[in-house]
Amino acid sequence: MEESTITLTRKIQLLIDVPSDQKNEMWEKLYRYQNRCFRAANLISSHLYIQEMIKDFFYLTEEIQYKLVDEKKDQMGMFNRSKTGTTARMVFDRFKGEIPTDILGSLNNTIQSTFSKNKADYWQGAKSLRNYKRDIPIPLPVKCISKMKYDPDKKAFCFNMFAIPVKTYLGKDYTDKRAIMERLLKGDIKLCTSQIQLKDRKIFWLAVFEFEKEEHLLNPEIIAEAYLSLEHPIVAKANNTRINIGSKEEFLYRRLAIQASQKRIQEGIAYSRSGNGVKRKQKALYKTENLESKYVSHRLHLYSRKLIDFCIKQQAGTLVLKNQEDKIGIAKEQEFVIRNWSYYELQTKIKYKAEKAGIELIIG
Numbered sequence: 001m002e003e004s005t006i007t008l009t010r011k012i013q014l015l016i017d018v019p020s021d022q023k024n025e026m027w028e029k030l031y032r033y034q035n036r037c038f039r040a041a042n043l044i045s046s047h048l049y050i051q052e053m054i055k056d057f058f059y060l061t062e063e064i065q066y067k068l069v070d071e072k073k074d075q076m077g078m079f080n081r082s083k084t085g086t087t088a089r090m091v092f093d094r095f096k097g098e099i100p101t102d103i104l105g106s107l108n109n110t111i112q113s114t115f116s117k118n119k120a121d122y123w124q125g126a127k128s129l130r131n132y133k134r135d136i137p138i139p140l141p142v143k144c145i146s147k148m149k150y151d152p153d154k155k156a157f158c159f160n161m162f163a164i165p166v167k168t169y170l171g172k173d174y175t176d177k178r179a180i181m182e183r184l185l186k187g188d189i190k191l192c193t194s195q196i197q198l199k200d201r202k203i204f205w206l207a208v209f210e211f212e213k214e215e216h217l218l219n220p221e222i223i224a225e226a227y228l229s230l231e232h233p234i235v236a237k238a239n240n241t242r243i244n245i246g247s248k249e250e251f252l253y254r255r256l257a258i259q260a261s262q263k264r265i266q267e268g269i270a271y272s273r274s275g276n277g278v279k280r281k282q283k284a285l286y287k288t289e290n291l292e293s294k295y296v297s298h299r300l301h302l303y304s305r306k307l308i309d310f311c312i313k314q315q316a317g318t319l320v321l322k323n324q325e326d327k328i329g330i331a332k333e334q335e336f337v338i339r340n341w342s343y344y345e346l347q348t349k350i351k352y353k354a355e356k357a358g359i360e361l362i363i364g
Contacts, residue, residue, distance in 0.1 A: 006356050007192060007210050010177050014203040017158060017165040026164050033138050034198055036099040037107055040091040041132035044108055047087050048115045049129050084112055106139035106193055137195035157181045180209055213358045216312050224316035226307060228343055233303050238314040245306045251299055258292045304349040308357050319354055320362045
């Protein structure tokens, strides 16, 4: 049976909402949690690998039979608790008092799930065991969030996270983040286990929301066809109606202009006035940092939105992306195309928007 809900992730910046003299203490707490997650993740992963490979490691004889289950549930079981509980108890005991057990429990479930997907490749030697890095995101279970509200004086959504007061920083929000947060407070949508990412002394909340799929009058027998071209990012047709979404002049030439601008700035850095070191010389370059990726992301979001709106208007319940393999093959052969046309990212945005609208997507 088709699921009636869909989960979407939004990246929202958070600011620690305490007096200045208390901020260092809060930052120290967050970095301690991140360090314990990093260590716990690698310990869990190593223990799971050893459990799966125990027969090969210890060269057991054929007569020895065992199962990686609780001995209470199976007489051949070799654990004194469930398989999930073995690694959970191990990290609980190791980091007791240093990090909330809710975080460790959520981390354990995530790594168990990831390991299960890859264990066949580990066993065959097709992959090496995954190594988790020090900047690993911190799991944020829903029960670790409290007192969520909108503060009109601060013009921000405020809540407590791990008993740390924080507020959202949305800036000039041209996306749907503010609308989603408002719907969350009203109870229209559900918040799921999320993650906290610490990067360059900034906090980002990778919030996972569960939505009800949009209800539209769609007919699965009406098929919309779309393909990506060099002249137009998307060309679509349905019910004898054709639409061109975007153009080369609008998308590609603007992107090349941004690249040329950044190249001129880089070449001019050597002739910039000295003083205050590298930061002073590269000041102009910092202003254009991520300018290209932001422009591309915004444009592809707009193109994919227009495509889905076209399908809804035509009541097309099925969307077929035609000749995708051929297009990607051409892109791989031509470095200029794959560097500037972003086929993969556009396809990803179309996929999640189609799922949200209840449109079946077929990639040909």
